[in-house]
Amino acid sequence: MKFGGTSVADAERLARAARRIVAKREEGHDVVAVLSARGRTTDALIREAQEISPEPDPREMDMLLSTGERQSCALCAMVINDLGHRAISLTGSQAGIVTDTSHTKARIVDVRADRIEDALRQGHIVLVAGFQGVSTARDVTTLGRGGSDTTAVALAAAVGADVCEIYTDVDGVFSADPRIVPDARLLPVVSFEEVLEMAASGAGVLQLRSVEYARNHGVRIHCRSSFHDEPGTVVVAEQETVVENPLITAVTHSTEEARVTLKGVPDTPGVAGRITTALAQANVNVDMIIQNEPVSEGQRADMSFTVPRTDLADARRALEPLATEHGVEIATDEAMGKVSIVGAGMRTHPGVAAQVFATLGREDINIEMISTSPIKISCVIRGDKVPTAVRALHAAFALSGEGTIRQERPFGEFH
Amino acid sequence: MKFGGTSVADAERLARAARRIVAKREEGHDVVAVLSARGRTTDALIREAQEISPEPDPREMDMLLSTGERQSCALCAMVINDLGHRAISLTGSQAGIVTDTSHTKARIVDVRADRIEDALRQGHIVLVAGFQGVSTARDVTTLGRGGSDTTAVALAAAVGADVCEIYTDVDGVFSADPRIVPDARLLPVVSFEEVLEMAASGAGVLQLRSVEYARNHGVRIHCRSSFHDEPGTVVVAEQETVVENPLITAVTHSTEEARVTLKGVPDTPGVAGRITTALAQANVNVDMIIQNEPVSEGQRADMSFTVPRTDLADARRALEPLATEHGVEIATDEAMGKVSIVGAGMRTHPGVAAQVFATLGREDINIEMISTSPIKISCVIRGDKVPTAVRALHAAFALSGEGTIRQERPFGEFH
Numbered sequence: 001m002k003f004g005g006t007s008v009a010d011a012e013r014l015a016r017a018a019r020r021i022v023a024k025r026e027e028g029h030d031v032v033a034v035l036s037a038r039g040r041t042t043d044a045l046i047r048e049a050q051e052i053s054p055e056p057d058p059r060e061m062d063m064l065l066s067t068g069e070r071q072s073c074a075l076c077a078m079v080i081n082d083l084g085h086r087a088i089s090l091t092g093s094q095a096g097i098v099t100d101t102s103h104t105k106a107r108i109v110d111v112r113a114d115r116i117e118d119a120l121r122q123g124h125i126v127l128v129a130g131f132q133g134v135s136t137a138r139d140v141t142t143l144g145r146g147g148s149d150t151t152a153v154a155l156a157a158a159v160g161a162d163v164c165e166i167y168t169d170v171d172g173v174f175s176a177d178p179r180i181v182p183d184a185r186l187l188p189v190v191s192f193e194e195v196l197e198m199a200a201s202g203a204g205v206l207q208l209r210s211v212e213y214a215r216n217h218g219v220r221i222h223c224r225s226s227f228h229d230e231p232g233t234v235v236v237a238e239q240e241t242v243v244e245n246p247l248i249t250a251v252t253h254s255t256e257e258a259r260v261t262l263k264g265v266p267d268t269p270g271v272a273g274r275i276t277t278a279l280a281q282a283n284v285n286v287d288m289i290i291q292n293e294p295v296s297e298g299q300r301a302d303m304s305f306t307v308p309r310t311d312l313a314d315a316r317r318a319l320e321p322l323a324t325e326h327g328v329e330i331a332t333d334e335a336m337g338k339v340s341i342v343g344a345g346m347r348t349h350p351g352v353a354a355q356v357f358a359t360l361g362r363e364d365i366n367i368e369m370i371s372t373s374p375i376k377i378s379c380v381i382r383g384d385k386v387p388t389a390v391r392a393l394h395a396a397f398a399l400s401g402e403g404t405i406r407q408e409r410p411f412g413e414f415h
Numbered sequence: 416m417k418f419g420g421t422s423v424a425d426a427e428r429l430a431r432a433a434r435r436i437v438a439k440r441e442e443g444h445d446v447v448a449v450l451s452a453r454g455r456t457t458d459a460l461i462r463e464a465q466e467i468s469p470e471p472d473p474r475e476m477d478m479l480l481s482t483g484e485r486q487s488c489a490l491c492a493m494v495i496n497d498l499g500h501r502a503i504s505l506t507g508s509q510a511g512i513v514t515d516t517s518h519t520k521a522r523i524v525d526v527r528a529d530r531i532e533d534a535l536r537q538g539h540i541v542l543v544a545g546f547q548g549v550s551t552a553r554d555v556t557t558l559g560r561g562g563s564d565t566t567a568v569a570l571a572a573a574v575g576a577d578v579c580e581i582y583t584d585v586d587g588v589f590s591a592d593p594r595i596v597p598d599a600r601l602l603p604v605v606s607f608e609e610v611l612e613m614a615a616s617g618a619g620v621l622q623l624r625s626v627e628y629a630r631n632h633g634v635r636i637h638c639r640s641s642f643h644d645e646p647g648t649v650v651v652a653e654q655e656t657v658v659e660n661p662l663i664t665a666v667t668h669s670t671e672e673a674r675v676t677l678k679g680v681p682d683t684p685g686v687a688g689r690i691t692t693a694l695a696q697a698n699v700n701v702d703m704i705i706q707n708e709p710v711s712e713g714q715r716a717d718m719s720f721t722v723p724r725t726d727l728a729d730a731r732r733a734l735e736p737l738a739t740e741h742g743v744e745i746a747t748d749e750a751m752g753k754v755s756i757v758g759a760g761m762r763t764h765p766g767v768a769a770q771v772f773a774t775l776g777r778e779d780i781n782i783e784m785i786s787t788s789p790i791k792i793s794c795v796i797r798g799d800k801v802p803t804a805v806r807a808l809h810a811a812f813a814l815s816g817e818g819t820i821r822q823e824r825p826f827g828e829f830h
Contacts (some may be wrong), residue, residue, distance in 0.1 A: 011466050011467045048490065049493060052494055053490075053494060053497050055495050060489040060490070060492040060493045061489065063492075063506075066484055067482035067483075070478055071483075074464075074475040074476070074478035075463065075467055075468075075475075077472060077727075078476075079467055079468060082468050087475075088474065088475075089475055089478050091478075113537060138530075172670060240518045343610065
């Protein structure tokens with residue numbers, strides 16, 4: 001079971017999460033629960049760090065941020081102990097989450113769950129501080145935003161859990177963000193592949209890395225609300241989901257994109273490679289890349305790419321030495337957005353892209369960059385056009401209609 | 416260097432502590448700095464725990480409370496890194512502070528400082544989260560209130576530091592609490608033995624356990640203000656302090672005392688022993704004990720003792736089974752205080768006690784219990800009489816007068 005920040009935000013919600021955990025234990029299950037930091041704790045800590053340091057040291061940032069989840073777990077364990085069960089809280093390190101040394105964006109390299117398994121054998125409920133681990137250099141690390149999902153999935157894989165339940169403040173995975181599209185439909189079952197594309201293109205419910213990890217380790221994810229008992233969304237392998245795939249499953253979006261344009265990149269072999277290498281070394285997640293070919297041999301080209309807005313400062317820093325060396329100008333635009341449609345049925349329907357472009361065109365929305373996969377089409381547009389684009393696409397593909405409901409596996413089989 | 420909670424309470428103070436640490440490094444010293452949680456962080460966390468649990472589980476309390484110091488250290492390390500030095504923060508566990516398993520009151524059983532020494536060899540400034548360690552059962556523990564002083568002294572001993580500087584919000588050790596006695600005198604040098612008695616009898620500047628540890632391991636303590644550069648108070652072995660001891664060094668007090676009275680204790684061998692054993696097992700610090708002998712053989716006696724008010728609930732819980740078994744009534748009084756005079760010169764002046772009793776008598780203050788050591792006389796009195804008693808004793812022994820200034824060792828020798 002994993003509880004997000006809003007699900008443990010105050011004493012009352014923490015107690016509700018504790019009761020849910022206890023109820024699951026009383027059904028006879030062994031329970032490991034991963035908790036996030038309460039409410040806006042992590043944001044407050046980041047703000048404190050930024051107040052005293054213009055660019056806080058990443059190692060120390062991790063030491064600072066990892067405290068929020070520990071507090072949630074300790075408080076929740078107290079409540080569970082008061083309910084007559086025995087709970088122990090563990091830090092990421094104590095839980096055996098071993099990571100690389102990429103502070104603030106660490107990746108899990110090993111899960112040594114023997115301490116958790118010992119505690120389960122003793123009949124304990126185990127609470128684990130999410131979002132964190134210990135590096136191979138014995139330092140506290142964090143897994144990046146939303147890393148608690150990854151903690152939960154990694155532990156579910158390590159202990160061979162029947163299911164990894166992700167409790168959150170939304171009811172499950174929707175056909176679009178209900179704040180933008182009020183008649184968006186809750187998806188009862190969705191495939192790993194679709195959720196991966198949705199997470200990659202801005203859907204905030206499940207974190208990309210956690211879904212990847214779940215797919216690779218065969219962990220069944222059940223995403224549901226911590227506030228009521230509705231069934232939510234189950235994420236399973238594609239072959240388990242359907243009799244026939246719907247054409248489009250969801251419209252996703254992001255307003256957190258930034259574009260970097262490098263003007264006058266010399267048309268010399270290796271320069272583009274050095275640029276992407278520099279970005280990778282700085283741990284910047286590059287999304288789309290466009291390079292305008294030079295008009296004639298020996299001329300310079302322009303190169304544009306998008307990154308999460310939070311990575312923009314890192315990207316600029318990584319590129320500046322190269323830009324100086326090659327006389328390249330760096331321009332940035334922080335007001336970009338992205339709208340995407342995702343659906344496993346797209347594989348067999350080539351006309352979808354044309355329908356997307358036509359829909360956005362009717363709304364006078366300019367498409368600045370495009371990227372596609374077999375089950376996704378993404379368009380970079382101006383950030384302020386995103387809500388209009390999402391609503392138009394959701395309507396164009398009739399995603400709120402009854403006709404798109406897919407056949408579901410019964411829930412009773414696995415939880 | 417150790418910085419208390421008020422010395423790191425906000426961004427500005429944290430930056431001041433960071434500059435002090437850097438200045439010391441730039442003088443050419445290797446620096447290990449122990450930090451407390453900022454301001455009232457620990458109190459706020461305790462309040463949160465008490466809101467959700469009537470008696471929070473001690474193991475989880477430690478997991479919760481240990482986060483405050485980690486935050487201070489991480490933030491301070493960020494500032495030091497920005498000042499062009501390389502600092503790393505370590506948790507108590509990472510710093511090698513190994514304790515027993517007495518949660519919320521753990522005792523240090525080993526200090527494995529190799530990670531600190533490695534970091535110092537690499538030229539790093541090392542920041543250590545005070546007040547905490549890791550138990551022999553691999554759980555996070557805390558050392559009890561004021562435990563950061565103990566962390567600092569233990570690390571100073573382990574790495575063979577020249578001096579352990581305790582930075583605080585007061586200017587040093589005074590002849591009495593300046594809030595009660597405005598003309599109290601700052602003591603430039605004081606002996607371990609005197610400071611031990613002062614700490615045991617309520618002076619809050621230095622924690623008893625840390626001074627004991629320092630005496631036993633020969634660690635020189637320098638207690639000074641974090642807000643200015645005045646010399647403060649140095650604590651050294653008695654033989655180093657003086658040409659001739661003053662009669663009385665200081666008047667100390669406490670208003671945090673509670674009295675427990677056991678009425679009708681059977682006059683049977685072993686009962687008193689079982690009472691004190693039960694209290695010791697509950698980790699209750701008993702201060703003074705008085706037993707009224709029964710008037711005749713086979714009768715029952717009354718037994719009174721004082722404990723810190725914070726230990727009263729534990730004391731009652733520890734005694735209830737015994738009381739039920741032996742038909743003993745437990746009465747408690749939470750409004751007690753204690754006033755003490757401390758001075759190494761007392762050893763050779765037997766008339767001091769009489770002067771204390773006469774002084775308090777003149778103020779109409781009833782002495783309820785008395786305990787003495789060769790260099791201390793303590794009187795338990797009503798809590799509301801404490802300020803009057805302190806002022807009367809400070810005046811009676813002329814502690815603010817010039818005549819009591821002792822000869823000092825020059826400061827330059829050891830810092």
